[in-house]
Amino acid sequence: MQAVAQAxxxxxxxxxxxxxxxRLKAYIMRLGAPEDVAEELAQESLISAWGRAATFxxxxxxxxxxxxxxxxxxxxxxxxxxxxxxxxxxxxxxxxDEMPAPDSGVDQAQAEARxxxxxxxxxxxxxxxxxxxxxxxxxxxxxxxxxxxxxGTVKSRIRLALARLRTQLDGEGMEG
Numbered sequence: 001m002q003a004v005a006q007a008x009x010x011x012x013x014x015x016x017x018x019x020x021x022x023r024l025k026a027y028i029m030r031l032g033a034p035e036d037v038a039e040e041l042a043q044e045s046l047i048s049a050w051g052r053a054a055t056f057x058x059x060x061x062x063x064x065x066x067x068x069x070x071x072x073x074x075x076x077x078x079x080x081x082x083x084x085x086x087x088x089x090x091x092x093x094x095x096x097d098e099m100p101a102p103d104s105g106v107d108q109a110q111a112e113a114r115x116x117x118x119x120x121x122x123x124x125x126x127x128x129x130x131x132x133x134x135x136x137x138x139x140x141x142x143x144x145x146x147x148x149x150x151x152g153t154v155k156s157r158i159r160l161a162l163a164r165l166r167t168q169l170d171g172e173g174m175e176g
Contacts, residue, residue: 001063005053017046020064024071031075041078045071118168126161133158 003012024042029035048070049056056066087094100108119127132143140158144151 001049001053001056001066002058004050005056008053013050016049016063020067021046023064024067027068028071028075031072033075033078037078041071041074045074048074114169115165118165121168122161122164126157126164129154129157130161130165 001012001016003009004016021042024045025035025038028038028041033041045067049067052070056063060066061069119130122130129143129147132138132146133140138146140154141151143149143158144154147154
C-alpha cells in the first residue's frame, strides 16, 4: 500500500487488487448484496483506495481493515441511495406549471361563458350525450349500451350536437 501511496505503483496496486478484490466481494455479499452489486462495490472500494492511498496510515489500521472499512461504507452508501433515490430536478412532476398571463384568465372565462350559452341552445338529450362523451369519457358504444340506444343514433345525435355548438360559437365570434 505504501508503494501505491508514495509512487502510484501500478504493479503494487495490481497485486493488492488481486489479493483483496475476491475477499471484498465475499464480504459485501455476506452483508447482503447480490453478486453483481458486490463485485461492483469491491471494484469501487479498490478504486477509491487507489485515489486515497496517500491518506492510508499504517499506525491507524492494517491495509485489510482500511479496505474492508471502505467497502462497508460503499455498501452503506449504496443502500441509502436505493432507499432514497436521487431527485431529478427536471422531472416534469417537480417542475411548477407556468403562471398564466393575467389576460388569459379573462379570455378563458369568456370562452367558457360562450360555450355555456351555446350548450343551453342544445336539447336536453344532446347535452346529456355530450356530457357522457366528453365529461364521463365514455365511448359511443358505451353510451349506446348505457342509454339503450342504437349506436348509429348515438353517433348521429353527438355529431348533430357538435355541429349545432359549432354554429352557435361561430355566430358569437369564437372559432370551433
